[in-house]
Amino acid sequence: MKPLEILVAFDAYLSEGGLRLEAVVIGGAALNLLGVISRATKDCDILHPELPEVVKLAARAFAATVRRSGMNCAHFCLGLTTKTRTRIGLVTFTQQ
Numbered sequence: 120m121k122p123l124e125i126l127v128a129f130d131a132y133l134s135e136g137g138l139r140l141e142a143v144v145i146g147g148a149a150l151n152l153l154g155v156i157s158r159a160t161k162d163c164d165i166l167h168p169e170l171p172e173v174v175k176l177a178a179r180a181f182a183a184t185v186r187r188s189g190m191n192c193a194h195f196c197l198g199l200t201t202k203t204r205t206r207i208g209l210v211t212f213t214q215q
Contacts, residue, residue, distance in 0.1 A: 121159050122148040132181045133174070140174050143167045 126148075133140060144152060147160035170178075 121157075122151045122163055126152075126163065128185075129178065129181055132184070133177055136177055138173060138177055140170075 130140075143166040144163055145166045146162070146164040147156065147158075148163040150156045151158070151160055
């Protein structure tokens with residue numbers, strides 16, 4: 120699954136739960152979303168805002184739903200990247 124497909128599905132999942140996330144995406148996922156590159160990426164780096172705990176919990180639940188459905192999104196992470204590129208609070212969608 121490519122970043123756009125995962126993020127659209129995650130957005131729908133958040134909406135169903137009455138949640139919403141607006142974020143600044145950077146890195147490979149951002150380039151993919153802009154159409155600059157077409158390869159899949161393993162993560163979605165978010166520069167801002169810090170992910171609220173409720174969104175982290177929803178992302179974990181979404182990841183479990185994705186794994187159960189058999190959708191292919193191995194090794195895709197939604198995480199926060201600070202300005203120094205230190206990862207904080209990763210939520211992994213990896214099939215285990």
